[in-house]
Amino acid sequence: MRKFVLSLLLQLPVAALAQGTTCTCDRDELLANIRDAETIFYGSIQEARMDSADSDTILLTLKVSDPIRGKRAGPVEVSTTLPHSCGVRAMLGMHSLYVVTNDSEPVTRCGGSGSHHYRQGHELYDLHNLVYALITIEYADSDPQMVRSWLSRTFSKNYTRREQMESFFGLIGELDTETIITVTENELIYRNLVFVFTDDILIDYFWKGQT
Amino acid sequence: MRILPPILLLLACDALACTCAGSDLKGQYETSSNVFTAVVTGARFDDDGNIEADFEVTEVFKGNIPFDKLRTTRSGTTCDTSITVGPEYVFFMGDEGRFGMCSGNKIIVPGRPTPWLDLLRTYKAGETPDLSSPWKFRHHDGSCSLRTDFRSTEDAVMSYLNMEYRYAAPASPLWTAERLNEAGYSSAVFMLPTRKEPADATLILKARDREFVATWSDDALPGRSRGAFRLSGDDVRAFAQALLYSDKVQVKGSLERYPSLDGTVIRTTNAGSAIVEFVDCANR
Numbered sequence: 001m002r003k004f005v006l007s008l009l010l011q012l013p014v015a016a017l018a019q020g021t022t023c024t025c026d027r028d029e030l031l032a033n034i035r036d037a038e039t040i041f042y043g044s045i046q047e048a049r050m051d052s053a054d055s056d057t058i059l060l061t062l063k064v065s066d067p068i069r070g071k072r073a074g075p076v077e078v079s080t081t082l083p084h085s086c087g088v089r090a091m092l093g094m095h096s097l098y099v100v101t102n103d104s105e106p107v108t109r110c111g112g113s114g115s116h117h118y119r120q121g122h123e124l125y126d127l128h129n130l131v132y133a134l135i136t137i138e139y140a141d142s143d144p145q146m147v148r149s150w151l152s153r154t155f156s157k158n159y160t161r162r163e164q165m166e167s168f169f170g171l172i173g174e175l176d177t178e179t180i181i182t183v184t185e186n187e188l189i190y191r192n193l194v195f196v197f198t199d200d201i202l203i204d205y206f207w208k209g210q211t
Numbered sequence: 212m213r214i215l216p217p218i219l220l221l222l223a224c225d226a227l228a229c230t231c232a233g234s235d236l237k238g239q240y241e242t243s244s245n246v247f248t249a250v251v252t253g254a255r256f257d258d259d260g261n262i263e264a265d266f267e268v269t270e271v272f273k274g275n276i277p278f279d280k281l282r283t284t285r286s287g288t289t290c291d292t293s294i295t296v297g298p299e300y301v302f303f304m305g306d307e308g309r310f311g312m313c314s315g316n317k318i319i320v321p322g323r324p325t326p327w328l329d330l331l332r333t334y335k336a337g338e339t340p341d342l343s344s345p346w347k348f349r350h351h352d353g354s355c356s357l358r359t360d361f362r363s364t365e366d367a368v369m370s371y372l373n374m375e376y377r378y379a380a381p382a383s384p385l386w387t388a389e390r391l392n393e394a395g396y397s398s399a400v401f402m403l404p405t406r407k408e409p410a411d412a413t414l415i416l417k418a419r420d421r422e423f424v425a426t427w428s429d430d431a432l433p434g435r436s437r438g439a440f441r442l443s444g445d446d447v448r449a450f451a452q453a454l455l456y457s458d459k460v461q462v463k464g465s466l467e468r469y470p471s472l473d474g475t476v477i478r479t480t481n482a483g484s485a486i487v488e489f490v491d492c493a494n495r
Binding site: 084094 | 250252253254255256262265293294295296297298321
């Protein structure tokens, strides 16, 4: 058995690329912001408008499709900045991760919000599973079915490589610093969630105590 | 009820993918009664899932913009589109202010090249005869080249034609294939968004009642994992000569990966002196 070791690569600053604008973020600050955030959810933009008092600010009305932490229902109103100021792209209907530190702070890509699963630059690669990581952390104990449903969108049995899972759980380890992730020759275990590998390929995952 | 602008009538949608009846900038301009740039300042869904957006016009190229909202109508297909609040767009619209996936609207990204916007501006200023793609001639390290972009008739994917004539060996050889560095080397490469075609695939290029046959070549550009159709040798000069006296090149060919190319027209009307300069260079 060996303790899971985070890749040094994960400590590098990241450049979030979206809509053709480069936004350089500090990776550690981004992850710290997510750890401290009051409200995190996956949702879509129902209404957006430029703030008449500040042309760099866009006011968003969001529909929560998957609550992750904090507020669970009803429309959420947040502000963001224009993309060149690291704001979230204000495309109507687009689903994104929203990380709300508090109601008065704008949501930004450097705060963890945005569509990280669109791989738009290699610097972002290890964050493209951010929403899956957060769903796994928040629901691993309470709703395994939900975690299974989400993970099946990005990890496939008999296809996903062990290094991909280790990268994913490296990210989880940074966000959930209280849980020890154990890696054995054939298994990766996070809480009650067990991933099984053969020849470094994911062949199964299950919850201990559940069939 | 008003009818949709012509460009929207060209939509061909199915349940799996949205296929737009594409058009180049010239075609988009001609089939749109309003062409303008604007910042989208707000947008919302209505109860039916359609989008209504507010905008502030920043520059007008055509029309008087007789609408105060931009609107989409959901079709329930992959041709449904959205809009982003904040950026500036170039809009091509009819008189209803409706837009869709195939409207040809483009976001202007600060710091990124906007050749279509540049062309609209030069056309508006009377500096170019029309909105077809410009041709560019240049000299570089022992060779001269002529290049233009073009689009197929049924989609919006940009392709390009690049002709080259090497009149002297380069001071700094770029290519590992020696023949590309030899004086006298010439080529006309039609670079399309297809990486693989049958070895015997051809494109027929008709200019000034003469037909040229470009053949598929996997190694047209060394170091790139894609092929291209190309003319070579004397055909390059003859093709360039034919361009001098033709206002367009008609492309015929039935490609496995890019069937919409058949019938594409490459216009030469916005070439200025570029073709003449290339012919002069290739005849030196």
